[in-house]
Amino acid sequence: MKQSFYERIGESVYREVLPNGLQICVVPKPGYAKSYAFFATRYGGMDTRFCLNGRWLDTPAGIAHYLEHKMFDTKEGNALQELAKNGAEPNAFTSNAMTGYYFDSTEHFEENLKILLSFVSIPYFTGESVAKEQGIIGQEIRMIEDNPDWQIYTRMMKALYQTSTARTSIAGTVESISHITAETLYDCHKAFYTPSNMILTVVGNVDPVHVVDLARRVLPREGGPVIPRDYGTEPEAVAEKETSLAMEVSCPQFLTGFKCRPVKDGEGYLRAAVLGDMACDILLGDSSPLYLRLYDQGLINTSFGGAFEMMPGVAYLYAGGDSKDAHRVTAEIQKEIRRLTAEGIGEDFYQRVRRAAFGSNLRGLNSFENIAVSLTEGYFHGYDPFRFPQVFDSISKEDVLGFLRDNLTEDRMVLSEIVPRET
Amino acid sequence: MEVTRTKLADGVYLTYLPARKFKTSLLSAQFVTPIRQETAAAYALLPAVLRRGTVTYPDMGSLSARLDKLYGARIDYTVRKKGENQCVGFVASLIDDSFAPGGEKLLEPVADLLGELVCDPATERGRFVPAYFESEKTNLIDAIRSLINDKRDYADSRLLREMCADEPYGIPRLGDEKSAEKLQLQKLHVQYGQLIATSQLELFYSGSAGRERVERALLSAFSTLPRDNIRDVAAARTHPAREAVHTVTEALDVTQGKLGMGFSCGSSDTAALLMGNTLFGGSSNSKLFLNVREKLSLCYYASSLYHRQKGMITVSSGIEFENYQKAYDEILAQLTAVQNGDLEDWELEGARSTLLNAYASMGDSQGKLENFYLGQAATGQSETPEDLAAQVRGVTPQRIFEAMKTVRLDTVYFLRGKEAAE
Numbered sequence: 146m147k148q149s150f151y152e153r154i155g156e157s158v159y160r161e162v163l164p165n166g167l168q169i170c171v172v173p174k175p176g177y178a179k180s181y182a183f184f185a186t187r188y189g190g191m192d193t194r195f196c197l198n199g200r201w202l203d204t205p206a207g208i209a210h211y212l213e214h215k216m217f218d219t220k221e222g223n224a225l226q227e228l229a230k231n232g233a234e235p236n237a238f239t240s241n242a243m244t245g246y247y248f249d250s251t252e253h254f255e256e257n258l259k260i261l262l263s264f265v266s267i268p269y270f271t272g273e274s275v276a277k278e279q280g281i282i283g284q285e286i287r288m289i290e291d292n293p294d295w296q297i298y299t300r301m302m303k304a305l306y307q308t309s310t311a312r313t314s315i316a317g318t319v320e321s322i323s324h325i326t327a328e329t330l331y332d333c334h335k336a337f338y339t340p341s342n343m344i345l346t347v348v349g350n351v352d353p354v355h356v357v358d359l360a361r362r363v364l365p366r367e368g369g370p371v372i373p374r375d376y377g378t379e380p381e382a383v384a385e386k387e388t389s390l391a392m393e394v395s396c397p398q399f400l401t402g403f404k405c406r407p408v409k410d411g412e413g414y415l416r417a418a419v420l421g422d423m424a425c426d427i428l429l430g431d432s433s434p435l436y437l438r439l440y441d442q443g444l445i446n447t448s449f450g451g452a453f454e455m456m457p458g459v460a461y462l463y464a465g466g467d468s469k470d471a472h473r474v475t476a477e478i479q480k481e482i483r484r485l486t487a488e489g490i491g492e493d494f495y496q497r498v499r500r501a502a503f504g505s506n507l508r509g510l511n512s513f514e515n516i517a518v519s520l521t522e523g524y525f526h527g528y529d530p531f532r533f534p535q536v537f538d539s540i541s542k543e544d545v546l547g548f549l550r551d552n553l554t555e556d557r558m559v560l561s562e563i564v565p566r567e568t
Numbered sequence: 569m570e571v572t573r574t575k576l577a578d579g580v581y582l583t584y585l586p587a588r589k590f591k592t593s594l595l596s597a598q599f600v601t602p603i604r605q606e607t608a609a610a611y612a613l614l615p616a617v618l619r620r621g622t623v624t625y626p627d628m629g630s631l632s633a634r635l636d637k638l639y640g641a642r643i644d645y646t647v648r649k650k651g652e653n654q655c656v657g658f659v660a661s662l663i664d665d666s667f668a669p670g671g672e673k674l675l676e677p678v679a680d681l682l683g684e685l686v687c688d689p690a691t692e693r694g695r696f697v698p699a700y701f702e703s704e705k706t707n708l709i710d711a712i713r714s715l716i717n718d719k720r721d722y723a724d725s726r727l728l729r730e731m732c733a734d735e736p737y738g739i740p741r742l743g744d745e746k747s748a749e750k751l752q753l754q755k756l757h758v759q760y761g762q763l764i765a766t767s768q769l770e771l772f773y774s775g776s777a778g779r780e781r782v783e784r785a786l787l788s789a790f791s792t793l794p795r796d797n798i799r800d801v802a803a804a805r806t807h808p809a810r811e812a813v814h815t816v817t818e819a820l821d822v823t824q825g826k827l828g829m830g831f832s833c834g835s836s837d838t839a840a841l842l843m844g845n846t847l848f849g850g851s852s853n854s855k856l857f858l859n860v861r862e863k864l865s866l867c868y869y870a871s872s873l874y875h876r877q878k879g880m881i882t883v884s885s886g887i888e889f890e891n892y893q894k895a896y897d898e899i900l901a902q903l904t905a906v907q908n909g910d911l912e913d914w915e916l917e918g919a920r921s922t923l924l925n926a927y928a929s930m931g932d933s934q935g936k937l938e939n940f941y942l943g944q945a946a947t948g949q950s951e952t953p954e955d956l957a958a959q960v961r962g963v964t965p966q967r968i969f970e971a972m973k974t975v976r977l978d979t980v981y982f983l984r985g986k987e988a989a990e
Contacts, residue, residue, distance in 0.1 A: 174589070176588065177932045234922070250925055288824050288869075289866075395710070504641065505640045508661065511592060
């Protein structure tokens with residue numbers, strides 16, 4: 146087992162790869178009562194088209210999320226209850242490119258870990274149990290369809306991307322999930338839930354050797370083939386400039402997105418992520434001149450914020466919140482980009498934003514979930530997330546300006562709005 | 569974990585929790601005052617106006633620059649309801665001194681800033697800056713209105729308002745839109761003076777600094793805090809049970825219906841009710857989850873919450889409009905099952921472990937600790953999470969059934985779609 150110590154953030158990680166290809170990371174956290182386990186596969190809402198045994202399969206939108214729901218079923222009953230009996234709080238989520246199963250518990254950790262590894266690696270569905278889930282997920286879809294934050298984000302993604310499966314709603318639609326059968330679920334499990342496509346991360350007061358031994362005993366001996374996926378060939382241009390929807394909301398909301406250049410996996414991926422975040426902070430973060438001016442003018446409130454996101458073949462920066470005049474705000478954002486690229490970034494401002502960003506990344510290490518998800522994403526994309534202090538050191542003002550110039554141009558920008566329905 | 573609560577001054581208390589395992593320290597200052605219709609909106613507005621600027625850092629730009637330099641320290645204003653009290657103030661989070669690359673001390677400057685936000689706001693002609701007042705008033709009104717954007721929160725809050733219409737507990741934490749619209753600069757400044765002089769101030773610290781250092785920093789930061797005739801915090805009164813069930817239906821343009829049900833609890837055995845509620849709908853192992861969701865596929869969520877201070881249980885669920893009666897009947901049937909002791913051993917022990925796990929892991933989160941101890945202080949209680957865990961360990965099945973038998977349906981709130989209503 147390899148141990149790495151990260152002095153600047155006071156963390157250690159033990160890493161091991163099992164003969165079946167499973168990556169294991171253990172982050173010891175002495176002094177904590179709970180331990181947290183996160184077991185994830187590189188498979189999410191955007192992996193709808195892939196090649197299994199030489200055959201290309203097109204699967205319904207929402208299938209990765211559906212599979213996540215059904216994985217809790219076991220031959221004996223339901224893993225959720227098995228874990229809950231031990232006081233563990235299990236749950237799972239599906240994102241665009243990942244499905245993760247997790248729990249935390251203060252007692253019986255190893256027993257719980259064994260349950261987690263078993264139920265995620267052994268599928269058990271029947272036609273009846275698959276059909277029954279349609280009602281539950283159907284209600285989940287109805288719930289998010291009523292949620293303006295979800296609507297505005299999903300519509301922005303559809304405006305940004307023409308063909309990429311990043312446009313696909315992770316939960317799918319009531320219609321798309323009606324085509325899901327036990328057989329397709331088994332196919333997807335077989336393709337993506339192989340140890341070589343997965344990573345186990347444990348954070349807490351645990352013995353790394355025990356974790357590795359347990360995984361070795363419980364999981365299948367064989368890994369699995371690499372599964373080619375098709376995310377679509379995405380052109381540079383956005384799909385549509387503006388999209389608007391009327392809903393039962395109290396005030397208008399908006400999101401503006403910029404289609405950025407995608408980045409290849411490797412150490413450069415982390416650098417791109419940190420650079421994108423820095424650009425976001427400098428352009429429109431809480432202490433940026435733009436934020437302060439728009440807030441003073443009453444054009445935005447504390448709901449305003451932005452982020453930079455990446456997934457396979459896709460990178461975008463977006464920002465938004467409540468505003469009575471979304472067009473004015475987006476015009477101001479563009480104006481600020483032009484000002485920054487023309488005048489440059491003040492040294493004092495740059496240094497303090499960098500300081501604050503370091504503090505905020507460090508604060509993130511209080512969260513076990515955040516640690517586990519970062520290590521998982523790092524593994525899937527070939528970088529070490531705990532090297533963020535060094536990456537901060539390597540980024541200059543000119544890098545940030547280069548990012549703004551290359552990515553935040555007017556032709557790459559879209560606007561998604563939710564407006565109150567007229568009554 | 570040796571928690572201490574000491575009196576630093578008249579009506580000023582410090583809850584101190586030493587911890588070395590976090591990357592950060594948390595420092596909180598909260599004024600606790602009985603929630604009242606007349607003052608709720610004004611007190612909710614105060615921390616937002618105060619957060620706009622101080623004498624030394626007169627605008628958001630200079631405040632942000634100061635916080636950035638302190639390695640991205642955060643100071644967020646908070647407005648919470650604990651029992652029948654409103655708690656307003658600031659929560660600060662700062663990286664632990666040991667991680668400051670330059671070896672700077674961060675506790676003292678952050679405490680000073682906190683004290684300044686409370687005691688030395690930016691003013692114009694002896695009142696708050698009018699522009700700050702106006703813009704935060706607009707934001708408050710928008711925030712109150714925006715409750716409707718999240719239909720689950722909206723339905724939960726509507727149920728509480730209907731159920732506790734004549735009790736302080738029914739007052740929303742931000743007050744209501746009408747009172748917010750009437751707020752005036754001059755009056756708010758007077759109310760500010762009253763709040764900080766007469767209400768109890770709860771300070772909270774979790775981090776690696778020693779207690780004396782924390783006390784020194786806070787005493788110095790709050791040295792100019794006025795103190796005069798400190799008002800007691802409100803002791804919550806139990807919700808009086810209704811004779812007949814109160815039912816309210818509302819129609820909005822939504823695709824999913826929301827069914828909320830409120831119950832009164834006649835028993836004062838809080839530990840037994842806590843267990844009973846966990847069995848009923850308080851976990852993913854509960855009767856509601858397993859039956860209303862998993863067995864009947866009626867919803868994605870159906871859960872219940874026990875309001876310890878008020879002796880109430882509320883149920884929240886999202887359903888198809890036409891499944892109203894089915895869901896309603898099933899929720900009541902599951903309550904009856906808990907009341908009749910129709911339970912398996914694993915359900916009972918699962919519920920107990922869920923609660924014990926939650927208490928045991930509370931010490932792993934500074935945010936949860938702060939919220940818990942504020943709740944305890946605001947409701948005049950002194951148990952630690954360990955004490956509450958011990959109470960839960962001692963609850964017998966018999967006590968649970970007896971306590972749950974006193975649970976009666978009180979109020980029903982149903983949110984349905986507009987088409988369905990026509």
